Amino acid sequence: MEMINKKELAALSIKEILEAYPYTESFFREQQFPLDMPELTIRERHRKLSMDEREDLVLSAEEFLEQLSLFISNMQEFLGEGKEEVESLTLLPGRDKDSNRENYEKITIRKGEIVSIVGPTGSGKSRLLADIEWVADADTPTGRIVLINEKKGDKKWRLSGTRKLVAQLSQNMNFVMDLTVEEFLYLHAESRLVENEKELVERIIVQANELAGEKFSRNTPVTSLSGGQSRALMIADTAILSSSPIILIDEIENAGIDREKALKLLVGEEKIVLMATHDPILALMADRRIVINNGGIINVLETSAEEKEILKELQLMDERLNMMRNALRYGKQLDSGKMPVRQFSCL
Amino acid sequence: MNLVTVSGPPSSGKTSVILKTIKALEERGIKTGVVKFDCLYTDDDKLYARENIPVIKGLSGSLCPDHFFVSNIEEVVQWGRKLGLDMLITESAGLCNRCSPYIRDIKAVCVIDNLSGINTPRKIGPMLKTADIVVITKGDIVSQAEREVFAARVSAVNPEAMVMHINGLTGQGAYEFSTLLYDEETDIETVRGKRLRFSTPSAMCSYCLGETVIGEEYQLGNVKKINLGDGND
Known part of the structure; x- marks a missing residue:
């Protein structure tokens, strides 16, 4: 995808921006830029903002356009990043x-x-x-x-x-x-x-x-x-x-x-x-x-191979402990005959 | 001397982040001092003093802390220069979420925490939108998913900012952060004549001037009314 610059964004209506870059909706929302007049350009809509809305937006129309183009390029990079996998x-x-x-x-x-x-x-x-x-x-x-x-x-x-x-x-x-x-x-x-x-x-x-x-x-x-x-x-x-x-x-x-x-x-x-x-x-x-x-x-x-053997022992102990924990939780009495001893059912 | 302004909502972890960062700066031989701006009360100056960090505390009392900040920043810069500091960090709490004590050409850091909720980035306005670096804290106690969602929202509010995670308890990330702050080439002699990045919260009404009675006839000046949706706004 081509990078879009501020000048190109300024020429588009809000609707056109949203269509070309659907993810910018979250940007407008987070920035509290109203989407009620989508047929206008950013500059046109900005001119119609009330004092309070301007206060909430913080940014001027030019600053907003700059941030928007930066957001889009960040997102494009983010979406295209699958190509460069981390192998090691x-x-x-x-x-x-x-x-x-x-x-x-x-x-x-x-x-x-x-x-x-x-x-x-x-x-x-x-x-x-x-x-x-x-x-x-x-x-x-x-x-x-x-x-x-x-x-x-x-x-x-x-x-x-x-x-x-x-x-x-x-x-x-x-x-x-x-x-x-x-x-x-x-x-x-x-x-x-x-x-x-x-x-x-x-x-x-x-x-x-x-x-x-x-x-x-x-x-x-x-x-x-x-x-x-x-x-x-x-x-x-x-x-x-x-x-x-x-x-x-x-x-x-x-x-x-x-x-x-x-x-x-x-x-x-x-x-x-x-x-x-x-x-x-x-x-x-x-x-x-x-x-x-x-x-x-x-x-x-x-x-080591020996450690892997020991791991099996440990897992068995772990499993026994878990079974006992569960048995006690459900009101049972412990019965040594029903506990796993040497077979590795969980592996 | 370098100057860095740090701000962020109350209890977001500013002081912890600054303490850990100064430790990393001192290991590199950079002498750092702090000015703590607050409203009514703070004990944080003692935390700095305990670490032998030169510290000044300024309480704004009944004034808007940002107005207080602007009216005092030049004096504290001169204080820092007199002490021969390499770096002065100002710390101020954004109490009404409308604060933005940042100055053009002076490094601005916003500290916000994962626990404050995912809508917070949208709520705190200029303090976040105009920062150069955003530090996100308390990432060790929320899920990875929430960290990711939160950071994505921060980047939507301020796509230009560098975003970092710092653990204020272990200091993980603070060393790295410290390398972004100090610049040997920079020497701030004065901030006189520099401009704020965004206007401070404005209010000039009868209540600013000491009025205490409720009622329309007592409301003068810059007064704003809630839109109750009954068509008479």
Whole structure:
């Protein structure tokens, strides 16, 4: 699509602008520019604004035209960005808090891969996540360099309001909007300007229900979902609808959600997943783990075959715990004969 | 000396963001001071003082805080120069959502938070529309979807602005933000003669001048009435 400049926009009627660039409707709405006389041009309509309306709009007709043309070019870039997919993320070493060089040559994470990040509190996990978010170019306190597709990262990731490199999922996140699940998802889809809105929304609802221990309906207000249901919806929504190719997870609590399925969903949607965790099950579910201490990466470990065996043990224990939790919740007495012992029904 | 004006709705996280940012600036040896503009009460000056950051507090009392800001900005700039600051940050709360204490050619930052609701970008007008950088806070406690929707709306209101997420608790993003603020080449000697980006909220009515009685005959000057939809507007 051709870029449109201010002069060309000024010659069009509001109706013509809306027809050529349907997404500008949200721009007019957010700017509080009235759409009641669509046959007029921007300048003509601006001249008819009352004092109060001008006050609300803030911008002069010329400023408004400039902002509109900028908005359109941002949107065109945003919509055309599918071409340039993020295939891999690479970290090049920086320094720890004592200025020692980090202990690795290069870490490359491809899409569909999960890497966990382990280390004590305060060891520098937030800094690492911030470096990735900023596409660090030796210009952060660690001096790390982040490459995208093996090349120096495009700085446009840093400051765009519509597309960020990194989506985050953390423990403390809540829904705060007064909307039902369905309304909420449509709102998100709308902001992404996706074409197959309905299909995506349906898929998210189905997937979220598969992840959640307890099912929920599309008409449930998002604010009354349980902790597990909220996390399930957030993960399904981020996997399917987020614009960001990289997902940073800060722990997934082990209640009311199938964590393994959740991770599979994320990587199945071709995301690069980094997961900070203190939980051995999550740490071992990853293909590799980054060990971090004193602000620096001190090691990168492959999850060994033995660890994968241990993971099965852990998952079994986890499952037992869950069964007991559920049995107690529904008023049953615990019966050791009915607990899974050595067969891996959940895998 | 660099000058940066920061504003944003009350409790949006301005002070936390500025504190974390100054820490990052100081690591780079940039000496920074703060002027905190507020209305009736603030304790935030103590937070700055505790970190040994030079701070001045200005309370506007019964005046519109923006009018108070314009009438004092030159004096505080001179205060900052006298202290030999490399950077002076002014912080002011946008209390009526109509504020815009930004000056042309002076870096303007708006801080708003994800918890304030997705219609907020539309509500706060000039403070957001005319900012150079928009900092969005409290992203760690709302869902990713809400962060995305909120940021998209901010960009629709101000397509020109750089949009950043900062976590005021952990400081994630503050270092990066600090690199956008300081410019070695810039030296503001005075703001005398510079212009505001947008007029401050205007009001000149009998109540500004101390009237307290309710009733039409007591309303003089710049008075505006609600349109009640009964055709007599």
